[in-house]
Amino acid sequence: xxxxxxxxxxxxxxxxxxxxxxxxxxxxxxxxxxxxxxxxxxxxxxxxxxxxxxxxxxxxxxxxxxxxxxxxxxxxxxxxxxxxxxxxxxxxxxxxxxxxxxxxxxxxxxxxxxxxxxxxxxxxxxxxxxxxxxxxxxxxxxxxxxxxxxxxxxxxxxxxxxxxxxxxxxxxxxxxxxxxxxxxxxxxxxxxxxxxxxxxxxxxxxxxxxxxxxxxxxxxxxxxxxxxxxxxxxxxxxxxxxxxxxxxxxxxxxxxxxxxxxxxxxxxxxxxxxxxxxxxxxxxxxxxxxxxxxxxxxxxxxxxxxxxxxxxxxxxxxxxxxxxxxxxxxxxxxxxxxxxxxxxxxxxxxxxxxxxxxxxxxxxxxxxxxxxxxxxxxxxxxxxxxxxxxxxxxxxxxxxx
Ligand SMILES: *Cc1c(COP(=O)(O)O)cnc(C)c1O
Numbered sequence: 558x559x560x561x562x563x564x565x566x567x568x569x570x571x572x573x574x575x576x577x578x579x580x581x582x583x584x585x586x587x588x589x590x591x592x593x594x595x596x597x598x599x600x601x602x603x604x605x606x607x608x609x610x611x612x613x614x615x616x617x618x619x620x621x622x623x624x625x626x627x628x629x630x631x632x633x634x635x636x637x638x639x640x641x642x643x644x645x646x647x648x649x650x651x652x653x654x655x656x657x658x659x660x661x662x663x664x665x666x667x668x669x670x671x672x673x674x675x676x677x678x679x680x681x682x683x684x685x686x687x688x689x690x691x692x693x694x695x696x697x698x699x700x701x702x703x704x705x706x707x708x709x710x711x712x713x714x715x716x717x718x719x720x721x722x723x724x725x726x727x728x729x730x731x732x733x734x735x736x737x738x739x740x741x742x743x744x745x746x747x748x749x750x751x752x753x754x755x756x757x758x759x760x761x762x763x764x765x766x767x768x769x770x771x772x773x774x775x776x777x778x779x780x781x782x783x784x785x786x787x788x789x790x791x792x793x794x795x796x797x798x799x800x801x802x803x804x805x806x807x808x809x810x811x812x813x814x815x816x817x818x819x820x821x822x823x824x825x826x827x828x829x830x831x832x833x834x835x836x837x838x839x840x841x842x843x844x845x846x847x848x849x850x851x852x853x854x855x856x857x858x859x860x861x862x863x864x865x866x867x868x869x870x871x872x873x874x875x876x877x878x879x880x881x882x883x884x885x886x887x888x889x890x891x892x893x894x895x896x897x898x899x900x901x902x903x904x905x906x907x908x909x910x911x912x913x914x915x916x917x918x919x920x921x922x923x924x925x926x927x928x929x930x931x932x933x934x935x936x937x938x939x940x941x942x943x944x945x946x947x948x949x950x951x952x953x954x955x956x957x958x
Pocket of ligand 1: 569570621622623624648696698699700725726727728748757
């Protein structure tokens with residue numbers, strides 16, 4: 558290990574772990590039917606409801622986030638059912654691939670990458686499908702472009718047409734306000750490895766009563782799942798002493814318990830406020846450096862800051878050089894955006910100096926790659942934001958029980 562290049566993980570999953578989260582995973586393995594584990598499991602399920610801002614049971618699976626996405630398709634779609642996918646990037650496309658895999662008649666409304674899904678276009682597509690669409694699949698935070706969609710408006714539109722909405726909030730949950738019950742979101746999926754500050758391996762589906770009911774009807778039409786069957790998991794979790802139908806990822810559940818306790822201590826509002834400052838600082842740094850942001854100006858785009866690669870610089874060289882020379886891992890663009898953008902994530906266990914270090918390294922990297930940048934200009938832009946904002950939380954985040 559070269560300590561001169563300490564590692565900084567600035568990617569949108571996996572994200573860095575707070576030390577207490579790492580530490581609890583070194584504890585001996587618990588038997589999943591022991592009273593000690595059941596108590597932790599019950600508490601985690603309750604804490605998940607707080608983060609999802611819901612009264613409903615949040616179903617938990619041992620899987621990466623895509624597993625929960627898959628559950629939203631396998632439970633609701635029988636072969637031949639019409640589904641509308643409203644996407645604006647790489648992760649939205651995944652919904653379409655999943656729908657195709659389960660034999661849906663997939664209608665795919667694709668916004669330009671870097672733009673938001675337009676609720677009016679969703680409205681038009683649903684009108685053209687004349688009431689046949691059972692479910693609309695969309696993305697809260699499109700991690701490939703940094704765009705945050707107007708999930709509330711999309712949901713209202715879908716409901717007017719009698720369809721349920723399934724929202725991929727894998728990177729946005731715990732960063733930007735997403736009140737699941739208040740906005741009547743039918744299905745919201747997330748994963749453990751982004752803003753929830755836990756290693757990859759846990760996936761969540763918050764499923765409304767109406768969606769459970771539709772899943773029952775889809776099953777009669779031939780929809781099939783086994784491990785991801787919502788009814789089976791709900792039955793286990795809703796018991797007096799909650800019980801997972803399969804061996805839960807006990808170590809990750811303990812880690813998540815600690816991470817969620819930290820969120821509880823910071824408060825959800827505090828968490829949103831911190832991410833808002835981090836996002837604003839990153840955006841101001843980019844502008845102060847004379848670079849251009851990718852995607853619409855948006856105070857809510859606080860998951861990942863996406864920057865256009867300046868003219869004359871080899872885009873794929875930026876993340877590579879930052880990692881190799883400075884130990885700072887950021888992401889480049891995927892698919893059609895490869896080489897055109899860089900992505901700096903700040904969803905989860907991040908503070909002011911993660912942003913400042915990253916911007917400092919970005920400046921050095923760009924300078925070495927021949928771009929016309931002034932060292933310190935971006936850092937100064939971010940510092941200004943941090944000075945003006947003060948410390949956006951009541952409690953330091955590093956003291957979980
Ligand atoms: C990370 C992510 C996922 C899930 O990816 P997994 O690798 O399966 O955990 C899905 N959607 C979005 C928007 C994401 O950022």
